[in-house]
Amino acid sequence: MTDLAFDVAHLLGALVLTLSFALLYQRRLTTAINVVAMQAATLAAAAAWQAVTRDSPHLFATAAIALIFKAAAVPLLLHWLIRRLNISGTVEPVFGVTLTMGLGVGITGLAILLVLPITAGETLLLREDLAFALAVTLIGPLLMIARRNAVIQVVGFMSMENGLILAAVGVKGMPLVVEASVAFSVMIATFIFGVFFFHIRERFDSLDVSRLEEMQGERHG
Amino acid sequence: MTPLLVVLGVPAGAAIVLAFISQWRLAAWLNVAASAATFAAAATLFVAERPEPGHLLLVDDFNIYLIALTAFVALTTAVFSASYIAHEVRRRRLTPRLLRFYHAMYQAFIGSMLMALSADNLGLMWVAVEGATLSTALMVSLYRTPAAIEAAWKYFILCGVGIALALFGTMLMYLAAQPALGEGMAAVTWSTLMAHAADFDPALLNVAFVFLLVGYGTKVGLAPFHAWLPDAHAEGPTPISAVLSGLLLNVALYAVLRFKMLLAANPQALAPGPLMIGMGLLSLSLAALMLYRRRDIKRLFAYSSIEHMGIAAFAFGMGGPLANFAGLLHMTMHSLVKAAIFFTVGHVSQVKGTQRIADISGLTTSHPALGWSLVAGVVAIAGLPPFGVFTSEFLVVSSTFARQPLLALPVAVGLLVGFGALLLRLHQLAFGPPSPNARVGGRTVPTLSLLPIWLHLALALVAGIYLPAPLVAWFQSVARLLG
Numbered sequence: 001m002t003d004l005a006f007d008v009a010h011l012l013g014a015l016v017l018t019l020s021f022a023l024l025y026q027r028r029l030t031t032a033i034n035v036v037a038m039q040a041a042t043l044a045a046a047a048a049w050q051a052v053t054r055d056s057p058h059l060f061a062t063a064a065i066a067l068i069f070k071a072a073a074v075p076l077l078l079h080w081l082i083r084r085l086n087i088s089g090t091v092e093p094v095f096g097v098t099l100t101m102g103l104g105v106g107i108t109g110l111a112i113l114l115v116l117p118i119t120a121g122e123t124l125l126l127r128e129d130l131a132f133a134l135a136v137t138l139i140g141p142l143l144m145i146a147r148r149n150a151v152i153q154v155v156g157f158m159s160m161e162n163g164l165i166l167a168a169v170g171v172k173g174m175p176l177v178v179e180a181s182v183a184f185s186v187m188i189a190t191f192i193f194g195v196f197f198f199h200i201r202e203r204f205d206s207l208d209v210s211r212l213e214e215m216q217g218e219r220h221g
Numbered sequence: 222m223t224p225l226l227v228v229l230g231v232p233a234g235a236a237i238v239l240a241f242i243s244q245w246r247l248a249a250w251l252n253v254a255a256s257a258a259t260f261a262a263a264a265t266l267f268v269a270e271r272p273e274p275g276h277l278l279l280v281d282d283f284n285i286y287l288i289a290l291t292a293f294v295a296l297t298t299a300v301f302s303a304s305y306i307a308h309e310v311r312r313r314r315l316t317p318r319l320l321r322f323y324h325a326m327y328q329a330f331i332g333s334m335l336m337a338l339s340a341d342n343l344g345l346m347w348v349a350v351e352g353a354t355l356s357t358a359l360m361v362s363l364y365r366t367p368a369a370i371e372a373a374w375k376y377f378i379l380c381g382v383g384i385a386l387a388l389f390g391t392m393l394m395y396l397a398a399q400p401a402l403g404e405g406m407a408a409v410t411w412s413t414l415m416a417h418a419a420d421f422d423p424a425l426l427n428v429a430f431v432f433l434l435v436g437y438g439t440k441v442g443l444a445p446f447h448a449w450l451p452d453a454h455a456e457g458p459t460p461i462s463a464v465l466s467g468l469l470l471n472v473a474l475y476a477v478l479r480f481k482m483l484l485a486a487n488p489q490a491l492a493p494g495p496l497m498i499g500m501g502l503l504s505l506s507l508a509a510l511m512l513y514r515r516r517d518i519k520r521l522f523a524y525s526s527i528e529h530m531g532i533a534a535f536a537f538g539m540g541g542p543l544a545n546f547a548g549l550l551h552m553t554m555h556s557l558v559k560a561a562i563f564f565t566v567g568h569v570s571q572v573k574g575t576q577r578i579a580d581i582s583g584l585t586t587s588h589p590a591l592g593w594s595l596v597a598g599v600v601a602i603a604g605l606p607p608f609g610v611f612t613s614e615f616l617v618v619s620s621t622f623a624r625q626p627l628l629a630l631p632v633a634v635g636l637l638v639g640f641g642a643l644l645l646r647l648h649q650l651a652f653g654p655p656s657p658n659a660r661v662g663g664r665t666v667p668t669l670s671l672l673p674i675w676l677h678l679a680l681a682l683v684a685g686i687y688l689p690a691p692l693v694a695w696f697q698s699v700a701r702l703l704g
Contacts, residue, residue: 118424121400137389141382153378160385167392173404174395176344180388183348187384190355191377194362 005053006125009170012046013132016166017108020139020159024104025097027090029151033078036155036162040070043162047169059169061178066165069185070158077192082151091149100146104139111135129170136163154191161188224269225278225339227262228288231255232332240325245310245317248324249303255328256292256299259335263292279341279411283699287475288338290553294467294560295331297673301564302327302460304670308571309458312661314364323363323458330356330464334472343391343409346476347384350440353469354380361457372452379449380440387436387476393429394480397421411479418486426484427491433480434496440473442527443534444504454523455576459567462519466526467560471552474530478537478703485540485704497538498628504531505635512642517576518566521646522559525602528639529555529610535632536617537703539624545700547616550688554609554681555602561677562598565591568666569650574659578646583655591666592651594674599647601681603640609684 019039026032044066051059093100111134119127140160144153161184168177235255242248266288271280280288306323309315315323333352340346358380362373391409398408401420407413439446454462481497484490508528515521529551536548568591569584570576584592601608614636622629 114428118422118428119396121422122396134389137385140385144378144382150374157378157381157385160382164385164388164392167389171392171396171399173399174392175406175409176342179344179348183351187351187355187381190359191381194358194374194377 002053005049008049009046009053009125010128012042012049013129013166013170015042016046016162017132017136020136020163021101021104023143023155023159024100024139024146027093029082029087029091029149030079032152032155033075033082036158037071037075039159039162040066043166044071046166050169054172056173058178062165062169062181065178065181065185066162070162070188074158074188074192078151078154081192081195087151091147091152093146094148095146100142103142107138107142108135111138123172126170126172130167133163133167133170136160136166139163150195154188154195157191158188223272224262224265225272225280228259228266228292228335229278229332229339231259231262232328232335236325236328236332239328240321242324243317243321245306245320245324248320249299249306252324252327253296253299253303256296256331259331260289260292260296263289263335277342277345278339280339282695283478283702284338284475286549286553286695286699287471288335290556291331291334291338291468291472294556294677295464297676298460298463298467298560298564299327301463301567301670301673302458304667305458305460305567305571312571312659315458319363323360326356326360327460327464330360334468337472338475341411342406343394343411343414346479347388347391350387350437350473350476351384353472354384354440357453357457357461357465357469360461361453363458363461364456366456368452369456372449372456376449376453379446383436383439383446385436386432386439390429390432390436390480393425393432394483397425397429414483415486418483419488421483421487421490423487423489423491426487430480430484430491430493431496434477434493434500437473437476437480438500438534441470441477441530441534442504443500443530444507444527447504447508447527450527451520451523454526455517455520459519459563459570462523463560463563463567466523466563467556470526470530471556474533474537474552477534481537482703494538494540497534499538501531501533501535501538502628502631502635504528505535505639506531506631509635509639509642512639513645515646516578518570518578518581518650519563519576521578521643522562522566522602525639525643526555526559528635529559529602532614532617532632532636536613536620539617539621539628540704541620541624542697542700543616543620545703546696547613547620549696549699550609550684551613551617554613554684557677557681558598558601558608558610561674561681562595562602564670564674564677565595565598568670569595572658572666573656574661578649581650581656582653583651585651587655587658588666590668590671594671594678596647596651597678598674599643601678603643603647604636605640607682607685608678609681612685612688 022035044063047059047063112131115131137160140156143156165181168174239248272278333349337346337349358373358376362369395408398421401417402408442450481493484493504527508524511524533548533551536544573581601610604610604614618629618633
């Protein structure tokens with residue numbers, strides 16, 4: 001692999017991770033949706049770059065799914081959804097931004113410490129890509145825990161999935177990458193369908209999931 | 222056409238057809254007919270020639286009995302469901318439009334579970350488990366009550382994260398296998414993976430297994446990843462609780478066990494046993510204690526499912542021919558008995574018009590057939606002889622005692638604590654002065670819908686008294702495979 005091919009792939013992988021951190025401190029729903037769309041677009045670029053440098057055309061399909069579905073269609077749908085359900089613009093985090101960012105840094109450190117030793121026999125690009133990808137995959141659930149809001153949870157899940165696809169395009173010759181991204185797209189679509197279809201806002205005046213938990217008091221154990 | 226393709230094709234076709242049938246009575250019986258056809262085809266798998274491995278689908282000694290069990294419980298649940306939904310329509314809790322969706326999703330769910338069991342490919346299995354998650358999450362929210370929506374959302378989010386972690390584990394598994402098997406499909410195919418597991422990179426294999434255990438373990442309902450399970454069982458329609466507990470948890474555990482077999486075949490890899498023992502014990506103890514504080518009848522039995530999945534995971538974690546045998550038997554017995562209990566509980570909550578344990582009493586007086594079925598079911602699931610659950614739990618405890626006496630202690634304590642809670646609740650539900658019936662349809666339960674309960678309990682009873690020799694031989698051969 002030439003230096004340029006390596007540098008660009010490395011840059012794109014690092015950018016996906018940086019955008020994960022950018023997600024962690026967003027308070028506005030619309031900005032969070034835009035950031036995850038940018039992350040998906042970066043992922044599309046990373047997949048396309050791998051398709052070119054490694055001569056594996058099926059990765060173009062992965063790139064196309066990321067670009068059309070996750071960077072354009074889903075964000076537009078989410079914007080429409082929050083306008084339609086008239087959800088207010090900001091979400092208060094469950095715990096502070098400093099703590100969330102600190103946990104994010106910790107997760108990244110752990111991911112690097114976990115992945116680098118066990119992949120000693122692989123190429124440098126794969127090892128670093130996999131470490132970034134694991135960090136992104138684990139920061140997704142952190143975001144879902146830190147914000148109790150259904151739209152943010154969908155965003156967190158999308159970001160988690162971006163990490164997984166980043167790992168999959170980095171692994172040489174990994175079969176079923178395209179199928180996995182299609183399967184995830186179906187899953188995200190069902191999530192959004194769920195938010196809309198359940199009319200969470202109409203029943204609870206908020207997409208705040210902690211409101212849902214108040215229901216537990218009235219239930220029978 | 223091979224029978225396996227029929228087993229997978231019938232649910233898929235039925236799901237599409239049922240989505241277009243708005244006559245709910247007809248749909249309910251078509252649902253039963255499709256499930257019967259699936260079960261008939263699954264039964265012929267035992268005699269039919271097995272497909273060549275390496276073509277995405279696989280039938281071996283291990284999955285064949287789970288395929289048959291899944292198809293069987295799917296059939297009995299479909300019979301129960303037909304009478305359950307007739308009642309729900311009368312009570313106006315479900316509309317015909319929702320039922321169209323329900324029947325299509327039921328078949329889609331059964332189809333994807335059968336696909337997950339027969340997949341010879343890690344990716345195909347993953348997609349099938351995801352499909353099973355999505356179809357059940359939609360059904361859990363069927364009643365559209367706030368509690369049902371919360372349950373479905375929790376299920377979505379937690380199992381979504383679990384599924385994603387399982388995919389990361391699957392990729393690491395591919396990385397571990399790729400140097401030995403080369404790029405491409407061979408490195409994600411069970412049959413080739415099994416043959417070459419000894420050559421895989423042990424470090425990658427270990428980390429992959431941890432991700433897979435957490436990922437698929439979430440779906441098994443193992444503590445501390447069990448939070449979705451009680452809600453999903455309590456708030457969805459009861460036939461779905463029966464197939465969730467009786468079948469889906471088994472399918473997820475099957476996935477974990479397949480990966481455990483790979484680790485067992487590699488001498489340098491970490492022993493997966495302690496991890497599974499730890500999670501199993503935690504699930505067992507936690508669930509046994511939680512049983513005491515349940516006030517909702519379906520939630521009570523959902524916690525009991527966590528307890529029993531913990532016992533099975535513990536048994537497989539112990540490993541060895543006897544403990545594996547006990548684990549396999551326990552999975553089967555739990556499926557049969559727990560599904561029967563949910564069928565009973567479904568009728569109970571319909572005739573009494575409530576799921577609150579405090580509002581239900583004296584069932585054996587007001588509805589003798591139903592009440593005594595519940596007594597039999599709870600006695601069976603609490604692990605009393607002569608039912609099959611007793612046999613498997615006895616084997617788990619005694620085989621553990623022979624090898625690790627200290628570990629047998631928490632298992633025995635957990636079993637006793639859970640036993641106490643169940644009998645305490647059973648006394649309240651089944652005996653004493655009868656509580657008032659529901660205003661609509663509270664008087665009788667059609668005998669046809671009691672048949673699945675009795676059939677399941679009879680099978681568990683027979684297994685407890687006498688296990689046929691061929692079945693024993695076969696469980697033993699699978700137990701050896703599991704390492």
